[in-house]
Amino acid sequence: MAGPSALFEPTRIGSLTLPNRVVMAPMTRSFCGSGGVPSPEVVRYYAARAAAGTGLIFTEATVVDMGPARGYLGVPGLCDDAQEAAWKMVVEAVHAVGGRIMVQLWHCGRLSHPRATAGAQPVAPSAVAASGPYLDVADPSTFDGHLSYVEPKAMTQADIDAVVGAFAAAAGRARRIGFDGVLFHGASGYLIQQFFNADSNRRDDAYNGDTAARARFACEIVSAARAGTGADYPLLMGLSQFSVSDYGWVTWSAPADLAVTVNCLKAAGVDGFHVAAHRINNPGFAAEADPAGHGLAWHVRQASGLPVSAAGGVTYSATIGESLMGADCHIADPAEAAQMLANGDADLIAVGRAMLANPDWTTKVRTGRWNELLPFRRETLATLV
Template identity: 75%
Template sequence: MAEPVAMPVPEALFASLRVGGVELPNRIAMAPMTRSFCGPQGVPDAAVARYYAARAATGTGLLFTEGTVVDMASARGYRGVPGLCDDAQEAAWRAVVDAVHAAGGRIMVQLWHCGRLAHPRATGDAQPLAPSALTASGPYIDAADPGTFDGHLAYVEPRAMTQTDIDAVVASFAQAAARARRAGFDGVLLHGASGYLIHQFFNPDSNRRQDDYNGDAAARARFACEVVAAVRGELGGEVPLLMGLSQFAVNDFAAKTWHTPVELAATVQCLKAAGVDGFHVAAHRIDTPAFAVDADPQQRSLAWHVRQLSGLPVSAAGGVTYSTSIGESLMGADSQVTDPAEAVAALQAQAVDLIAVGRAMLANPDWTAKVRAGRWRELTPFRREMLASLV
């Protein structure tokens, strides 16, 4: 059999980048992906540490952790996901961070509250919390549990958050951020995407409140900005703080949160003023247009708009080196390997600063090394069954 031919290395991927107080050696990130291997107590073990360290060891510039909940009751949407809200979890994450640092990597924790996308099977029967008492549409699917793939489970009605609830959740994010700093994480990513709690406040379809947390896009960003300010207070000025954004939700991949660049600008400017150092933007594909043609005739991506509006570094995820979107993959569609040059074009066009690789890095711990060597054609396609193991 003929030896595979090495392809030209996309040099733009391997330029350094500074985010907040952290210098990254290249523009490749491991996207945050729910893995659910942390048991009922939400404590990552040695296998989790090996999983992250393996990606760091092959040269990946930055790792984002899986979603890590800020409390073990209403915040938890899926069984087996980790937390960062008690001493055992903090100590376990310290071991993960140490393993990544020993492998030469940098790692940021993604802090998470599922809001109305939580489910009693994971919350210990606690009722989910949400901006408004509106049940999420669609079936409840746990990507780590094939028993849910047939869609027989439904979301449950959440309880509309009181001001006391809001204050408590803001405090839980801040407390988790303090633990992240003590555990040695290189930064914090707040999960404001995919239809989870912060995103639910952003979106007028899930936020029907009659108070200061709703109204225009700036008002709907108030909760997120309170979280940012509280977390920034715990992290200090040097530890990078990012906010995750997306148009879609995991229960509705066709959802739109912002319908015009003006609406998005109100959200982004509020978050910047509150203290974020950058953003992580998820889309179906990295170049998926953010808005309808009448709102943006040039059909530019959500990441492009966020970068232009904020002037801050932006990490972008969406179908990197794969032919299918995450939604299609979770429905069982096969992915074909594609040229990373398609994603690198976004770097070259200054639409993004970091390329976040998700499913492809789950299937290929050595994604960065293979791409750097020009051997991307050797990458393994992602299959849904891979979610059942931690390799």
């Protein structure tokens, strides 16, 4: 097995040079109040991970409007001047300690809920409610599963155009305040992925019909953002098979279908991808579709030829779902993550829960002290350590 040194080799995403291959995964924290404005505590939270030498930080998911896009209470936005000014403080603090940071832009679509949208009905490609209970990780009162998703409004062309414009406007704000790039949240069952998936996208227009048509909405977002930010600004797309409302949800049935989506996005202007799975090296497809059992990140990397950041339980013994239900998470040897880089499973490794519990994760791993890392406990979510 390779040693952890592979994690600390430099790399590039588009025009951005990274000092190492350790990424802070995007994780919803919900400490931004009703106005979606990051507080000074949020500034310190991100700066601490950057100061430890983390190669790239992805922010928590950040909504592009404070209405239907907003799925949970307390999440941040990047759609008004107060939010922009607060995020500028985060960016400046991260840069002051030598870090690099990209904002993850988000629209929840049908995974929103009227409790978080001031009563507004969620929107989606089609009027098809999500399965499973609505859970807000920042609100334990929802953990008993008593809330259900509501039927969303099927988006009109005007709705689609408005959301594309909101993503592009937020990307423009991101560049203006100095973010090192943008990650569009096309994973976990949220709005962009709802267009990718034939189960949630049952439209009878140009946004459905085949895999390329279902990628059209995401490509319009990328193209609009690219037009506003310029050719040299890194834009990434997040992908996953599953939804947070249904971990058995499958978006692409075969590698060839995934390749269509990936290459449509590449043609639209993305510079790379961030891929989430339960575990990075779990098979991305059923055995009959991929007998070799490669992970989804591997397939995205092969199809695109672009850099891929991969997230999925690589640093803990329990999956995110298991840990949120209270399971103990024991630290795993980071050499396993480094081996995935050596195997070509990904170009960067995204660390999530372990970096919540350990702001200095990168320092301790780089200096060979990973055995000193603390386990993650669900209670950690209630704090900004």
